[in-house]
Amino acid sequence: MTVKTIDQPGKLVEQAGDSKEANEPAVSQGNLVLAGVGGQGIIMASNIISLACLESGLDVKKSEVHGMSQRGGTVVSHVRFGHEVHSVMLEPKQAEWIIGLEWEEGLRFLEYLKPGGVAFMSTERRIPPTAFADRLGGKIDYALGAGVPRGVVPVDTYAVAGEAAAERPVIAQTVLLGALSVDMGLSQETWREAIAATVPPKAVQANLIAFENGRAWYERWKKTTGSKPGSSIKANDIQRPEGVSPGAFRAGGFNGPDVSVKDWRGGMPRIEVLRDWCKGCNICVIVCPERVLSLDRFDIVVASEPDRCTACGLCARLCPDMAIEIWVDTPAHAGTGGE
């Protein structure tokens, strides 16, 4: 029934000294669905969950669907754990938890959620390449404004991760695991060991910070909302850490302007970035001799030091996505602009 099935007594002692977590009833069986798009760490997150369960002496079965996922395709992973697990796949309305690393992908798999279950979903959007065309006119309306479905806990993962997100762009999965760990009840130490054993060595510290932040965030969230995820939540209720306003979040994110145009100041080159076309390959950032460009936290190029631009055009010519263009004044118009 509980984690007492662990046959390592030392671990139980550690767990007992782990303050309040040890008092929470542990879960001895459960089902999870993890959904998102390729590159977000879904497989890694399911590996961490599986490892944590195995370390706790539980049987785990995991099944995942992926392929062509490097190009933004869907990835979904089913994880089942318990004293003995027979089937690897879930049927709809069987999952106690859903981890949605991408908002729409999470919504797509909501049918797997058991009544009373909790879906931890990142508010991050990754529009698949086939739908990119619609982004040109900014036509996609984000469903957050329409409220949040029952059972869903929306998590602004990048904001919750805080400093860890600045260090490691692929961090959302650990934030959600932190939130999940509050409900799943395995010992914190087991989780931390599973994370340390799974993520690349240089990313361990950032992931552990993100895990703690996610865990703390969800505990606070449960207190303030009375632990009832679901229909009563509006978009404005999504909590962000202090100092991060919704406006600031939008300005750097996907709700920003399609085209960032530097103001025309007589004779200066003007950098035009098509945010929708940029895939964040970092080529322009590397080749720019003046270090004008940088990637924002969504891996999209921004002209962070536009004053230094000398209009050499390397970034524009070497951009595989044609997302950058440098505009310079023609001689005929040179005098009419700034002076």
Added chain:
Amino acid sequence: MSTVMDTDTDTAVDGAAGGSVAITGREKRLLRHAMMPHMLCPGCGHGIVLDAMLSVLSERYENLDNVAFVAGIGCSSRIIGYIDACTLHTAHGRPLSFATGLKLARPDLTVVVITGDGDGLSIGGNHLIHAARRNVDLTCVLLNNEIYGMTGGQAAPTTVLGAYTSTTPLGNTQHPFDAAELAKAAGATFVARSQSYRPQVFGELFSQALDHVGFSFLEVMSDCTEYFGRINRFGEGADMLMGQARYEPSIDADLARIPTVEPVTIKQPVRPVLPIGVLHRSSRLTLEETLGIEGGRSSGVAGGKVDDAVQRMNG
């Protein structure tokens, strides 16, 4: 033809843009905006080639109504889908055959074939040498990323010795093709090689290839970041691209100096230093001329006798 595109471009460019010019000379009216952004992986060299190609086409053509792009299957061939020209997406390895037929039926068209190393050298290897032998008046651009990118990173006939791919997990043990030498030996009358790292060199060579009457073969060294780069630990797109800078000494003012080729040892996947620039240029009668088809360009080679012989044979 381009009304929809103009509106799209205007929204991006309007405002402060009046009186200024784009530094790349690339005009986005030649793009199919509904298809953008393209499906190439982040950092893929093919995107740079497409970009440079559009710059050249913007300079040369008002619109692309009389330019036909023919391509086979693969990441490289896929880029024609983003050019607002007459495009023909054909069977795997057979773009040159389709293009030969197209050119003979419509000699007034400028025909450009975009193919890849797998498409053009292995599956379509025969078609390549025979199109070169026949000297059809078309331009063949072969984007060489040394791997099969679209199908999952299998070894291609251009994969260098020692390179790891999904079908050579212990390192490639087979020698690669030199595509440019192959085309030259098969009879191509214009052979050149460029890199995705040098889009302006590519633009110059592409422009010369379009000007040349006869079979023009232009090989472009490109980067596959997701498969070739990742499995061989060549780094990300930017690292691979900067890695091409090793070719620096091979660039000469006349784009025609040929440097020595460094030997490559097995178990050390290093992309070879290949000569860049115009490697071969000659003049021969084109297939249209020997067939007596009118409407195409003249190679300027004396050879009316072939026409007469064909006519005599036809009675």
